[in-house]
Amino acid sequence: MNPNENRRSFVLKVIAGAGVMAAAAQAGAEEEKVTEADPYAKSMGFKLDTKNVDAARYPRHDAATQQCSKCQLYSGKPGDAWGPCSFYGGRFVSPNGWCRNFKALKA
Ligand code: SF4
Structure with a gap:
């Protein structure tokens, strides 16, 4: 050659x-994105949109105040379409999502 x-x-x-x-x-x-079909996420009631959470199953859920972007375990920046969640090992969730491990940000 x-x-x-x-x-x-x-x-x-x-x-x-x-x-x-x-x-x-x-x-x-x-x-790396957490999906609603993920078996573990499903067991945690995870939804990509907090408005779609099953109110009968999670009566204490409040869509107006509870979403991933307002959770202590979310570390995305404001405006990010997706951000890491430490509860899911750093896999990405929507800032509008929710699961039953939600921990409100401290004021
Ligand atoms: S732990 Fe918090 S940030 Fe992670 S999926 Fe659940 S509500 Fe969203």
Whole structure:
């Protein structure tokens, strides 16, 4: 193989590798989100939107004051679409979500 072919092959491999890494990073980010279908989250009554919490099952839940963005275990920044929840090992939840482990921020 001549030097030009080696260089071209190397460049193509680098480009292909970068594409694979970007796709893997995107897939990883998706996997880190807590979903309502997650068996453990489901057992905790987790909802992506606090307005959809089962009021009959969780009578003390209050959609007006209880949501992930107002929970001690949420560490997303204001305006973030998703933020880490320490209760779920740092996996991401919606700031509008809720689960029965909600702990109100201290005033
Ligand atoms: S522990 Fe708090 S931040 Fe985490 S999912 Fe439950 S309500 Fe949301």
